[in-house]
Amino acid sequence: MAIVEAIRPTTDALMKTSAPKKPANLGQILRWLLLFAGGIAMIMPIAYMISTSLKWPHEVYNVNLIPREPTLENYTYVLEDGRFYMWFWNSIIIATITTVSNIFFDSLVGYTLCKFRFPGRYIIFIAILSTLMIPTEMLVIPWYLMSQQFGWLDTHWGIMFPGLMTAFGTFLMKQFFETVPDDFIEAARIDGLNELQIWWTVAMPLVKPALAALAIFVFLGNWTAFIWPLIVTNSTEMYTLPVGLSTFGDEADVAWELIMTGAAISTIPTLVVFLIFQRYIIQGVVMAGLKG
Amino acid sequence: MKFYRNLTIKQKQIVWAWGFLALPVLFYSVIRFYPTGNAMLISFQDWNLLGSRTWAGWDNYTKLWHDPVFWKVFANTFIYLLLGTPISLVISFVIAYNLDKLRFMHGFLRMLYFLPFMTSAVAMAWVWRWFYQPVPIGLFNNVLASLGIPQIEFLRSTTNALPSVLAPAVWAGLGFQIIIFMAGLRAIPRSYYEAARIDGVSTWTVLFEITIPLLKPTIVFIVVFSSIGFLRIFDHVFNMTTQDPGGPLNATKPLVLMIYDTAFTGFDMGYAAAQTVVLFLILLLVSLIQLRILRDR
Numbered sequence: 001m002a003i004v005e006a007i008r009p010t011t012d013a014l015m016k017t018s019a020p021k022k023p024a025n026l027g028q029i030l031r032w033l034l035l036f037a038g039g040i041a042m043i044m045p046i047a048y049m050i051s052t053s054l055k056w057p058h059e060v061y062n063v064n065l066i067p068r069e070p071t072l073e074n075y076t077y078v079l080e081d082g083r084f085y086m087w088f089w090n091s092i093i094i095a096t097i098t099t100v101s102n103i104f105f106d107s108l109v110g111y112t113l114c115k116f117r118f119p120g121r122y123i124i125f126i127a128i129l130s131t132l133m134i135p136t137e138m139l140v141i142p143w144y145l146m147s148q149q150f151g152w153l154d155t156h157w158g159i160m161f162p163g164l165m166t167a168f169g170t171f172l173m174k175q176f177f178e179t180v181p182d183d184f185i186e187a188a189r190i191d192g193l194n195e196l197q198i199w200w201t202v203a204m205p206l207v208k209p210a211l212a213a214l215a216i217f218v219f220l221g222n223w224t225a226f227i228w229p230l231i232v233t234n235s236t237e238m239y240t241l242p243v244g245l246s247t248f249g250d251e252a253d254v255a256w257e258l259i260m261t262g263a264a265i266s267t268i269p270t271l272v273v274f275l276i277f278q279r280y281i282i283q284g285v286v287m288a289g290l291k292g
Numbered sequence: 293m294k295f296y297r298n299l300t301i302k303q304k305q306i307v308w309a310w311g312f313l314a315l316p317v318l319f320y321s322v323i324r325f326y327p328t329g330n331a332m333l334i335s336f337q338d339w340n341l342l343g344s345r346t347w348a349g350w351d352n353y354t355k356l357w358h359d360p361v362f363w364k365v366f367a368n369t370f371i372y373l374l375l376g377t378p379i380s381l382v383i384s385f386v387i388a389y390n391l392d393k394l395r396f397m398h399g400f401l402r403m404l405y406f407l408p409f410m411t412s413a414v415a416m417a418w419v420w421r422w423f424y425q426p427v428p429i430g431l432f433n434n435v436l437a438s439l440g441i442p443q444i445e446f447l448r449s450t451t452n453a454l455p456s457v458l459a460p461a462v463w464a465g466l467g468f469q470i471i472i473f474m475a476g477l478r479a480i481p482r483s484y485y486e487a488a489r490i491d492g493v494s495t496w497t498v499l500f501e502i503t504i505p506l507l508k509p510t511i512v513f514i515v516v517f518s519s520i521g522f523l524r525i526f527d528h529v530f531n532m533t534t535q536d537p538g539g540p541l542n543a544t545k546p547l548v549l550m551i552y553d554t555a556f557t558g559f560d561m562g563y564a565a566a567q568t569v570v571l572f573l574i575l576l577l578v579s580l581i582q583l584r585i586l587r588d589r
Contacts (some may be wrong), residue, residue, distance in 0.1 A: 032392050032397075037385065039404030044392055045463070046407060048431060049419045059429045063435055092298035111314045116309040117302075124313060131324045135524060135575055138568040139550050141334060141555055142327030165319050195308040226527045227548070242414035242527075249418050250534050256422045256429065262417035274410045278403060285409075285468060286475045290513070 035135045052260040060257045074261040086237055086264055087244035091266075092241060094160045094229075095222040101164040102218045109165070110173030111199050115185060131167045133209055140231055147232055159240065163222060169214050172288055175208035177203060181274065213284030216277075223270060241266040321568065322469040334565035341559045352566035361542060362567075369523055369547045372458055373578070376522040380462045380469060381514060387466070387471035389503070402471075409467035413460075417531035420460040424532075439524045447506065447532060461528045465521065469514050476510030477503070512586040516579050523575055524548055547571050 052060055054070045062068075078084055113125050143162055144153075152158035180203050187200045204211070229240045239247070245262050252258045274281055299307065338348040356362050391401060408416070416488035423431045433443050446456040480503065488498045504511075526548040530537055537553065538545025547567065555564035 027396070028393075029363075032394055035387065035390055035394065035401055036397075039401050042405050042463070042466070043407050043420050045416060045423070045460070046411065048423075049415070052422075061434065063431060063438070074367050105316055105319075112309050112312045116305055116312075118306040121309070124317065127325075128320060131320060134328050135568075135572055137524065137551055138572045139324070139327045140329050140551075141561060141565050141568065142330040143323075144555075145330070145561075146327070150327075162323055164323075165316055173480065195305075199312075220410065224414070226414055226530075229553065231552075232414065242412055244481040245414050245418065246531055246534065248435060249421075249531070254429070256425075259418050259422065261419050267411050267415045269409045270412070274407065275403075277586065278399075281410075282402070282471055285471055289468065289472050289517075290475065 005107070006071070008155045021125055032182055042077050046267070046271070049260050049263050052257055053264040055257055057255070057257055074257050078224060078258055078261045078265070082243060083236060084262065087239050087241045088265070090238065091193065091223055091241040093221045098160050098163045098222045099215050099218045102166060102169045103215055106169030106214060107173040107204065107207070107211065108199065109170045111177050111203055113170070114174045114177040115182070115203070128167050128170055136228065140228060143228070153232060154238050159229050159238075160222075162228060166218070172214055173210060174205065176207040180206050185227065209283070210287060212280055213288045216284045217288050220270060322522045329563050331568055334561055335569045337562045339561045341561060347364050350560055352563050355563060356566055356570065365545050365550045368454060368543070368545055370456060372525050372546060373522045374518055375455065376458055376462055377515060377518050380465055380518055381511070382471035384466050384514070385473055388470045388477060391470070392474055392477045405470050406467035408464050411464060411466060413527035414465060414531050416460050421532045422454055443465075448540060450540050453540060453543045457529050461522070461525055465518060468508050472514060473507070473510060476507045480506045503535050508586070512583065515586060516582050518542065519578055519582060520575060523578065526552070547574075
């Protein structure tokens with residue numbers, strides 16, 4: 001694709017600004033101030049969510065951002081009944097297993113399509129590519145019927161089976177395996193490694209940045225996934241965080257400080273991960289966005 | 293093993309390739325292709341999950357054609373698209389364009405804009421829902437009240453509810469689009485700008501004659517990507533209107549929510565499947581048309 005070619009060299013340079021070094025003038029200062037104000041506005045919903053989760057009920061309707069007497073009472077209350085622990089755990093299990101599965105299978109398929117010549121290669125390629133055009137929403141009804149038939153409703157397996165492999169991840173990985181020189185693979189073959197060993201020990205380490213990008217996308221996607229877990233689960237113990245939070249929000253009614261606490265519990269982990277791995281995540285998003 | 297050893301290198305490759313692909317091929321057949329066919333089949337059947345499946349021909353589609361709720365939902369879905377895509381495109385471009393020109397605390401500013409992308413739609417839908425509540429609960433109306441401005445009915449008004457639900461969806465997607473735009477801006481060769489500067493071309497001319505035309509692949513990508521997102525909007529709508537999903541009076545209901553309701557509240561599987569097929573066709577058409585228009589120009 002043209003866009004891939006156009007942007008390829010810049011993903012690594014993205015971390016540095018390309019703006020020329022110029023003495024600050026009024027225009028630049030104004031531009032900075034406006035963008036700063038905009039940036040602060042962007043994080044206001046997140047800031048208010050966290051701030052309200054630290055407020056006592058009587059202070060919730062106050063618009064001040066800094067709680068007058070910050071308290072962790074809401075967290076104790078919300079965590080005490082144990083449901084958030086279960087939902088958190090369910091989300092962790094599902095997002096982790098799905099990520100591992102995608103890392104393994106998407107790169108295996110991408111590698112095979114990229115580096116092997118065999119009859120049927122083109123058909124497989126087109127078939128997997130065509131699934132990108134099928135929206136999840138079209139598949140939820142058949143998936144539901146399938147789950148009902150096989151007893152997968154309300155199980156972890158039921159929540160995660162549709163996402164174990166993705167066409168998006170497969171193409172992302174295929175694009176990156178193109179950058180692995182065939183000579184490396186030939187050399188490994190001459191050294192007597194079998195194909196599985198070549199893929200795992202030679203090719204995979206060379207595409208680590210892509211694997212990281214894929215892992216971020218798959219994990220975040222499953223951590224925040226809503227419609228399918230909502231459909232396939234029906235007992236409180238099986239809910240994922242988004243589904244649990246949705247029902248909790250209805251139940252808490254006007255206790256907004258508790259709802260904000262629940263929202264914070266499901267958001268803070270991804271924010272912390274982002275702040276630690278910012279550099280890799282932004283690079284990964286650009287790579288995945290442009291190559292997938 | 294003897295059989296394997298007698299194969300040529302080329303034949304061994306074929307064995308390995310199909311060995312690697314065996315499980316994935318099974319997966320894509322059973323979890324992607326079979327359900328696609330099945331959804332299309334069910335759309336021609338009448339089935340409420342418990343009773344028997346009977347052939348209904350085009351009944352579900354004609355029912356959809358005559359269903360006033362469907363047309364309301366159809367219009368809503370396109371309003372989400374027609375408001376959401378241009379608004380988020382313009383905002384993210386303006387931010388990316390200006391952010392690209394700054395050095396001071398560049399990374400920090402970028403982080404502020406990107407952070408919302410890492411949040412979960414459900415959690416943020418509840419935060420925004422709180423913002424929209426009337427006085428004395430909601431933040432927006434409290435701020436308006438303190439400034440002496442009359443209240444705005446956000447989620448309870450049939451005209452304001454849809455843009456109110458759309459706002460957090462646009463907000464959450466901006467960070468991604470800004471990052472993609474910035475990558476696109478970096479890819480434009482510096483020499484073009486140098487040449488323009490030597491010729492004494494104005495900043496606006498540079499923007500419209502160099503920057504925007506050269507960003508076309510990036511713009512095509514963002515338009516198609518965000519359009520598909522807005523046509524499939526669900527999480528925000530569902531969570532901001534849980535007491536009456538898609539309300540008030542279906543004012544915010546998008547197609548995916550109608551599908552969810554028909555299938556998992558009404559258990560009218562045939563009718564819901566017909567709606568999913570329509571969604572599929574809309575997504576297909578919109579992406580093809582956009583690729584066509586934006587490629588040609």
